[in-house]
Amino acid sequence: MISNPTIGAFDGLEPFLDRARKGDAEAFCHCAAAYETRLFRQAMALSGDFHAAEDLVAETMIEAWRSLPRFNGACRFSTWLYAILLHRYQKSLRRNQSRPVPWTVLSQPGSDELTEAVARLSDPQPIACETLVQNESSARLQAAVSELPETHQTVVLLRFYEGASLAEIAAALQLPVGTIKSRLHYALARLRDMPEVMNLWNSGGDI
Amino acid sequence: MNVNWRWTKCARQKKRMSLLAAGALSESQRVDLEQHLAECPACQKRWQSLQRIVAQLEQQGARLPLVSPPATLRDRWQTAIRQESNRDCTQALPDAPSSRIDLSSWFSLGRLFWVGMSACWFLIAVFQETAPDVPSPGIATGPVTFREVLLVLEKTRPQAGLSRFVQRRQSDTVPNSPGVAPRSQRFTPTAPQQCGIILVDPPRFLGSGVEKETRANPRRSNRDNSRLSMMVGQGTTMAHPCMARG
Numbered sequence: 001m002i003s004n005p006t007i008g009a010f011d012g013l014e015p016f017l018d019r020a021r022k023g024d025a026e027a028f029c030h031c032a033a034a035y036e037t038r039l040f041r042q043a044m045a046l047s048g049d050f051h052a053a054e055d056l057v058a059e060t061m062i063e064a065w066r067s068l069p070r071f072n073g074a075c076r077f078s079t080w081l082y083a084i085l086l087h088r089y090q091k092s093l094r095r096n097q098s099r100p101v102p103w104t105v106l107s108q109p110g111s112d113e114l115t116e117a118v119a120r121l122s123d124p125q126p127i128a129c130e131t132l133v134q135n136e137s138s139a140r141l142q143a144a145v146s147e148l149p150e151t152h153q154t155v156v157l158l159r160f161y162e163g164a165s166l167a168e169i170a171a172a173l174q175l176p177v178g179t180i181k182s183r184l185h186y187a188l189a190r191l192r193d194m195p196e197v198m199n200l201w202n203s204g205g206d207i
Numbered sequence: 208m209n210v211n212w213r214w215t216k217c218a219r220q221k222k223r224m225s226l227l228a229a230g231a232l233s234e235s236q237r238v239d240l241e242q243h244l245a246e247c248p249a250c251q252k253r254w255q256s257l258q259r260i261v262a263q264l265e266q267q268g269a270r271l272p273l274v275s276p277p278a279t280l281r282d283r284w285q286t287a288i289r290q291e292s293n294r295d296c297t298q299a300l301p302d303a304p305s306s307r308i309d310l311s312s313w314f315s316l317g318r319l320f321w322v323g324m325s326a327c328w329f330l331i332a333v334f335q336e337t338a339p340d341v342p343s344p345g346i347a348t349g350p351v352t353f354r355e356v357l358l359v360l361e362k363t364r365p366q367a368g369l370s371r372f373v374q375r376r377q378s379d380t381v382p383n384s385p386g387v388a389p390r391s392q393r394f395t396p397t398a399p400q401q402c403g404i405i406l407v408d409p410p411r412f413l414g415s416g417v418e419k420e421t422r423a424n425p426r427r428s429n430r431d432n433s434r435l436s437m438m439v440g441q442g443t444t445m446a447h448p449c450m451a452r453g
Contacts, residue, residue: 023292025289025291025292028288029288033285037275037276040275040280041271041272041273044272045271053274054280057276057280061284065291066291138263138267141260141263141267160265160267165231166229181222181226184226184229185225185226188228188257189225191260192253192256192260
């Protein structure tokens with residue numbers, strides 16, 4: 001089970017965040033830089049495209065700087081950044097009307113994109129990559145998640161990919177906790193009712 | 208009955224199952240749910256599938272692609288933020304004093320509108336303050352009805368032969384009285400000229416019994432009640448358009 005992080009924990013970056021809220025761009029750059037790598041990986045997992053992930057992270061950082069006065073500290077800074085990233089990603093999907101190929105689909109055997117992406121890895125770990133390739137259920141489940149409505153998808157990703165608590169998700173999305181609970185329930189119920197998800201464990205015959 | 212009860216209970220526990228799978232259920236609700244799961248095989252099956260989905264999602268979330276961002280990415284967004292910050296700071300600073308006043312920036316459309324409105328209100332306020340309280344002779348200040356005008360004319364100018372109009376106008380207030388001419392044949396002044404030259408002394412008119420008489424008459428028609436804004440001068444008449452409707 002995901003351990004719920006303490007609300008308001010900013011990994012020792014509170015003084016910089018306070019300065020950033022007062023308009024100090026350098027303090028904000030210092031804060032945001034600490035989350036850049038994780039955010040880029042999350043963007044990569046979402047979009048499956050290196051350049052798209054790069055654009056997403058840049059847009060997210062600039063958007064976060066503009067929206068910083070609205071950040072009230074009720075959730076972790078990383079959760080707030082990830083919520084902005086998801087918003088930008090969904091916006092880019094609507095704009096392009098074409099869904100980028102997810103990372104898990106790219107990681108099918110024989111994919112040229114996979115070879116290129118692995119070549120760019122600074123710390124290549126073939127075991128982890130092989131695991132991704134072999135884990136077909138992971139790819140199917142991610143495809144199923146991407147079929148969910150945007151609002152439900154956001155809650156699922158924030159909860160399970162970012163590890164945010166319901167209160168943090170509510171704070172990041174500026175919604176009541178009850179709404180987050182309902183969305184999470186409907187998202188999981190819908191995932192469970194999807195045939196592709198049901199077929200994941202059909203070999204066991206117990207889903 | 209028993210089946211219905213069980214169905215509603217299962218429906219209630221569904222949301223709790225999702226929340227428990229996501230690790231977001233209170234302790235008391237968790238105990239209640241576990242008791243239900245112990246006695247309901249259908250919910251047990253659902254609970255197992257939810258657990259698997261959640262475990263897979265968590266596993267997937269923990270296994271992000273191990274890629275590093277390009278070195279140029281940080282420069283890219285940090286430069287954009289610094290530029291934006293500098294631009295904001297520049298805009299916030301007051302402009303350097305200039306010997307030339309830029310009027311085009313000051314005379315915006317909205318600003319001109321509000322200045323004009325303020326000037327109009329100021330002028331109206333000034334005129335209201337300086338206007339005499341007693342109206343000038345020959346001008347009726349308050350609104351009057353057509354019937355009141357005719358009654359005044361009847362008193363002040365009996366030679367004008369307007370008494371028949373007064374009678375007819377009075378008969379309008381009693382629609383069902385016998386011997387009244389049909390509405391189409393009644394007097395309908397279509398132009399101020401038809402009323403003749405009207406001379407009215409406002410103080411006399413306003414203080415006369417005519418005003419009291421007309422106000423005391425409860426059966427005045429709506430037409431008579433319509434107030435006519437008239438400016439009656441020496442030898443001229445400006446009638447409200449509703450006079451022409453008759």
